[in-house]
Amino acid sequence: MRAAMAHRANGHPPPAPPEVTAAVTAAVAEHGDAAGALIPVLSAVNRRLGYLPPAALAEVSRRLGMPASRVYGVARFYTLLSTEPRGRHLVQFCENAPCHVVGGRRVWEALRQALGLAPGETSADGRFTLITTSCIGACAVGPVVVIDDEVHGNLTPDQVEALLARYA
Amino acid sequence: MIELTINGQAIRAQAGSSVLAAARANGITIPSLCDHPDLKPYGGCRLCVVEVEGARTPPAACTLPVAPGMVVQTETPALAAARQAVLELLLANYVDGDAPAAGPAETEFMRWVRRYGLAAPAGVAPRYPVDADPNPFIRVDMNKCILCLRCVRACAEVQGRFVWGTAERGFDTRIVAGADTALLGARCESCGACVAYCPTGALDDKLSRGLGAAERKVTTTCTYCGVGCQLDLNVRENRIVGVTSNPAAPVNGMALCVKGRYGYDFVHHPQRLTQPRVRGYLLEGDGRRPAGGSRGPWVETDWDTALNLVVRRLTAIKQAAGPDAIGVLASAKCTNEENYLMNKLARQLIGTHNVDHCARLCHASTVAGLAMCYGSGAMSNTMADIYAHARAIFIIGSNTTEQHPVFGARIRQAVLQRGVKLVVADPRRIDIAEFAAPRFGGLHLRQRPGADVALVNGLMHIILRAGWHDAAYIQARCEGFQDLETTLAHYPPALAAEITGVPVDQLHQAAEIIARNKPMAVFWAMGITQHTTGVFNVLSLGNLQMLLGNMGVPGGGVNPLRGQNNVQGACDMGALPNVFPGYQAVTDEKARAKFAAAWALHDGGPHLAETPGLTVTELIPLAGEGQIKALYILGEDPVLTDPDVNHVRRCLDACDFIVLQEIFPSETAEFADVLLPGTAFAEKDGTFTNTERRVQLARQAVSPPGQARPDWAIIADLGRRLLAHEGRRPAGPQAGWDYACPAQLMDEIAAVTPSYAGVSHERLERGDTLHWPVKGRDHPGTPILHIGQFTRGLGKFFAIDHLPPKELPDDEFPMVLTIGRVIYHWHGGEMTRRAEGLLAVYPETLVEINPEDAVRIGLNGAQTVRVTSRRGEMLAKAIVTDRVSPGLIFGNFHFPGAQNVNNLTIAALDPIAKIPEYKVCAVRIEAVAGDSPEAAPGLAQAAAPAGRSAPGGAN
Amino acid sequence: MQTFRSLVLVSGDPRSLALGAQAVFEQLQSAVRQRGLEAEVALKLIGEAGPTAALPLVIIYPEAVVYGPVAPADAADIVQQHLAMGHPVERLQAPERDLGGRLAWLSARRGTLPAEQRILLARAGRIDPESIEDYILHDGYEALGRALTGQTPAEVLSQIEASGLRGRGGAGFPTGRKLRLVAQAEGEEKYIVCNADESEPGTFKDRLLMESDPHALVEAMAIAGYAVGAHTGFVYIRGEYRLAYARLEKAIQQARASRLLGPDLFGTRFGFDVHLHAGAGAYICGEETALLESLEGRRGEPRSRPPYPVTRGLWGQPTAVINVETLANIPPIVRHGAAWYRTFGTPSSPGTKLYTLMGNVNVTGLIEVPMGITLREVITIYARGMKGGGHLKLAQTGGSSGSVIPASLQDTPIDYASFARLGVALGSGALLICDQDTCAVDLVRVLLRFFRHESCGKCTPCRVGTEQAYQILARVAEGGGHPDDAASLERLAHSLEMLSNCGLGQTAAQPLRDLLRHFGAEFDAHVKLGVCPAGACALARRPAVAGILGVPISG
């Protein structure tokens, strides 16, 4: 009787783990709890926790007085927000035309080979998550790969291994 | 008004209206999918594109505001091609796994597809799981979804629940519930609005699947609550195969609640009574009841036998013990026509005013209180009026979203869309309290149960001090103000806070909100009425609304929400011991003379007593004392719903002869001697009067099962037999008992009931919306009462003091029990426990208990608790929640036996209205060892990650 | 104020940072410290210094010696030889060729190349972007002060109108008219929203403006607010632009502290404040109504228009959404007047324009030139020609929402009017220059992949149409073309253009059209012959093999 269980649980959702509460509290302290703060709050929590676990979404929903569907819909709309856990390092490959025409495809192939990952996947050791991104405005030095917050430009396929080696 | 041209036709439209709406209003259909007149325009599907002179590309008509001089073409070859292209794109990933199985009627989407000569492509791989959600009512198949977002908007803009949302983006966009959970875990109330608005069948009614398309739709009125929603029963082969919204429904439009939309299947339940039953002893020997306990086995019999037996027995008792030894309980579930007959049967043929019904347990205090201060006791304004005009709403003691769900949803929208300020005063953090949050400019006050007079006096004290009262209004329209002022002086905020437990600053804030946002409408229900101080509570609210000058104005008023579908009507029809139909008092000689004439019999009867009869809450105890010897009960279930049911059982047991006219062998049937099979709402014609005093038609959709007969026909038959048995003949114009149909009955009602004088089935069929008083055939009805002056002339202030509830907690019974209902069930649950989906969602009683108390009694999760009062005990599972404060527990009376709170309740009565104090008694609670298997932790979490605490606030 | 003998600037834009600028800066610092030169030498990490291939740059004033690319290890030499001994280090100096005509004042001083005309970038690279004092020393907040104390809002508005300034965010809508509409609209409040979402592939002009001269934006918004009667401004800034965010944040704090933001500015009763709001990764949020939705905390789904933001914008109030670059023009206009402004550019497109250069050219980066310059001029003068001796095959203008134009159009003046005549979109000013090795089918496939990825999903034509168009192009590029693919793409382009709710879907049609119009033969070669003439597509290597679907095609 799953439905009945749902009804029963309505009154007391499981309390959020302390790190989640702390992350949301800090984000709300910085950005406020008005509706317009939703995206900055989610971004801040995402940065701090690495992603947005269900408990974080629920906590944000509670604090901003906003339906879960809206919080979730927003979390799944913006690419900088993730509802899935990610690896320690986020490897973002720019897949847009300016990078593409200056050799992006070969860098991409090298990157995928070196990581052994398809886009969206996280390595078994939790070290890397590989995703593609739209232009990040560094096209003058394309092809570009962003690892965490660092932008690496003018990449050639043979530099890829060494570049990844810098991220433990 | 804006003038424009559509397809060469000159058109005038309201400024701000869309081209699509303007066209629609002028009979021009522009193909559309994502648009719906009830919902905010979205502009996503692009089917509604039109050509506008001067525009480079064809804009979407649904989002395009009309502009002066605009020249629009809606049908050109280019537009046809464009629409075809849009439909092709929508079809590209559309998979209907159910086609071509005889499903329901063609969907809106498929109609356009066919119109443009297209068809769903074959061999498309489904992208989503079919039947993806465990909700027992709603079937989800996103392979048919065209992302029109009507469901999202319906849930937000009609229901105010914000369950559906969109996730991902671009081609991957999809509709998800909550944070991508199951519907019920995302706070879905299963109202089905999303289904009703879905144009593709991606959301579908689960209960209707496989039952085939409807052959016809019958518009009728919901059988459950006093909101009075109209709906279409979809019928096929004499069975209800589903319920659909009727967009023209005057009260509710497309909206319904879970019971109205999905709680209909009890009608075809195998336990329906199909044949009269009598106890074997009645057919045997001397007809003496077997000694000791049970009344013996049932024997199915024919109507003649059963009714003749009833006639003989009632006449015998009447002759032996007098007419006042018989009590008649009418039914708020039955039609006006039927209740009129019950009143007539009791008064004219039996000769007693001992006629009452569950209104006694419900709004008796409202009716009495409002009659005292205003002269008439009903909801003064309509929901539509309040939605349109109120600037503040004060809900006190009404769990509106669960008990009057469609009004509850409407109030949410008033807050969300019109910025109405909401104050809720309820000991529990009920759902609507979310909308009384400071972020909406509102407030939730959590007073102690039974402290409403102190609360309202405290608020009035503050209002008076601040000078927010309407002195001119008081001066012109009211009397008795001085007395009130004197009394209010004794309720400074500090004292009010002490009695109610509401902090002083909240009292100030609430007073300011309700006083300074005018007009303000008050809503109340059982939290106010079911107290030994019920009448006082009502008088206090009456005072408040006069003090603020909120009576007789649009958007204001006193708005007691009547509970049963026809409790208003049953009262109107004289199913009360003190009044004839239309509240004509039995103590009034003129009224007695009038009815004596109308109902005159050739033998000089009827004899109409000068004093009122007995109430439900007197009849049953007196049956226990042998004073009442026979009860004729229509559609009521006192064994589950009266207070202190252990006592009720003893009383009924002691009663000589009980006739029960029911649709099920209810719990009360155990105590009956004759069981007459009546018919459910879907099987008969008649009228119900909703809480807004709006008279509406109920129409027969299917035939009754077996030999069951419409209740009016049974009562009329009984009346004819009583006449014949006693050898009496009708003489007065309304004295006869030969009725061809309920319409004819209504004509009789109209003839003797001034407030129904203009009501007729014919007018209702024509679509007239009639709020009583309807003073004549041409009278339009009266949506707002007390305009200009009160029914009694001047409104009267009553100076009321706080009195504590009858039974307060002590060392032995340290907790307060308050009781009420849940959205999925109906009172004793005879109907809703026989509705498959409702039972699946809520299969047993749950007792709400605060986490602090749970810890104190060592309660662990969803464990069973034993709750004990001086009168009995109950056993039910606990739900640990801060919806209740520490020291307070909440239970319901929807399940029989050990799970019923009425084992515990106290039959202490309000001295004026005789309503029992259901809402407060003292109890003790303990955890019961041996846990139930269902209490597996994890499961609950998986099903409800967001839960109640995530408010469905602004969007 | 302290004065220094030497001013050392290190280019600190992300490109430079990505190439080690931070380390260079730190090494220079420690070397200066070691030599005890702190009192004489000022060291600054600045924003964009100019388009060059020689990053990171170290520029030393007053000599105007430019080093680049500089490695951290070179720092010691620069300090030792140049700063301590006064001998510029010959071997580290950036070759003239690589510098192009970047730093207007620098190249003018050298007299070697045609100068860019720097109105917007006038301070870029010359000031410390994190110093309000620097900004004020370089004419900063003068325009705001003059406007507030000497002009009525109506006069400011007229001046902007008279300048002929047109929006630089892509659509070219006259900015003065937009402001006037907001000024005239009724509302409880009005808002200035700076569109700094810059997500157009190949576009990074706004980022460089914000990174190198953030106060200019703050000042411009305050002036615009004064003109329309708005008291609040929001900068909606791309979430990825962390440095620009940090610099703007600092600028706003400094301006508040200096009472250049806040109530009663310049002793008048006009108050204005600016709030920063970072996006979270969605190209569509550059579209002004999607941006407003996002600012309100929702999914970035464009609204239906009308009503336009000028009447019903943020929270339903009249709102001017203005691009960063557009705003940057306002202080100079107010300071020097509309007539002065009109001396730049063409009569219908006055002023200068920022272009981002990239692709197969020798020098990439940002330039500021007058409207009306031709693509050929840009390539030969500023980009120093095609890379590796290649030749121009096509250019993609204005980011993905612009046009793919063949080499034959390279002599068309780049301004709104001329481009519009040819049905070419100027867009954001991105110029992606491609040589003979670029395949038009492949390029358009990559563009459609972008649209597919960035479509918000609200309306049918774009949500489904971009997906279908991308699938067709992917198939064609893999050798699985059908004879009717061209017709299908044409139909999809038509639906996208005619029926989409917003510019994203509408412009997604453009590359499809351009492909079929200008590169039809190349498309046919893929479909009918199974070859990629440019040798870029997968099928060139594996002709006649059907599509290998399932393998994500990226890069």
Ligand SMILES: Nc1nc2c(c(=O)[nH]1)N[C@H]1C(S)=C(S)[C@@H](COP(=O)(O)OP(=O)(O)OC[C@H]3O[C@@H](n4cnc5c(=O)[nH]c(N)nc54)[C@H](O)[C@@H]3O)O[C@H]1N2
């Ligand atoms: N689903 C469903 N709907 C129903 C019914 C049903 O059985 N099921 N029954 C119908 C009928 S007949 C009726 S009368 C109505 C009843 O409708 P309601 O009166 O709304 O329902 P209840 O649950 O009885 O109680 C209402 C509220 O009173 C609060 N309350 C308890 N004690 C006090 C108090 O001392 N003061 C105040 N101010 N509040 C208090 C409770 O917390 C509860 O939220 O519902 C009708 N609608």
Ligand SMILES: Nc1nc2c(c(=O)[nH]1)N[C@H]1C(S)=C(S)[C@@H](COP(=O)(O)OP(=O)(O)OC[C@H]3O[C@@H](n4cnc5c(=O)[nH]c(N)nc54)[C@H](O)[C@@H]3O)O[C@H]1N2
């Ligand atoms: N503890 C507690 N007890 C309460 C309350 C409370 O708040 N707390 N509330 C009280 C209130 S407000 C009310 S109104 C009462 C309600 O008390 P009741 O009226 O006794 O409750 P229902 O369960 O609605 O009973 C209606 C019966 O009518 C039958 N019925 C339905 N339709 C028809 C029909 O068309 N014809 C016939 N012949 N029978 C039909 C149903 O099967 C059902 O058994 O309960 C009261 N009891």
Ligand SMILES: Cc1cc2nc3c(=O)[nH]c(=O)nc-3n(C[C@H](O)[C@H](O)[C@H](O)COP(=O)(O)O)c2cc1C
């Ligand atoms: C899909 C799409 C993306 C856009 N992205 C941007 C952007 O990143 N930055 C920008 O300033 N304008 C962008 N625009 C244009 C804006 O909608 C708007 O026209 C502009 O911000 C107005 O400023 P302007 O008048 O100064 O140009 C975009 C438009 C569309 C349709």
Ligand code: SF4
């Ligand atoms: S979604 Fe588009 S086509 Fe559908 S009704 Fe709205 S505007 Fe018309």
Ligand code: SF4
């Ligand atoms: S059934 Fe009602 S509450 Fe549930 S999702 Fe649909 S509209 Fe919302």
Ligand code: SF4
């Ligand atoms: S589920 Fe139905 S109503 Fe909801 S978006 Fe899909 S097609 Fe529209």
Ligand code: SF4
């Ligand atoms: S709100 Fe009341 S009348 Fe309406 S559907 Fe629900 S139970 Fe029936």
Ligand code: SF4
């Ligand atoms: S055109 Fe594309 S981006 Fe624009 S509203 Fe439609 S789906 Fe969204």
Ligand code: FES
């Ligand atoms: S295209 Fe890759 S960074 Fe701009």
Ligand code: FES
């Ligand atoms: S009906 Fe207008 S876009 Fe869907």
Ligand SMILES: [Mo]
């Ligand atoms: Mo009731």
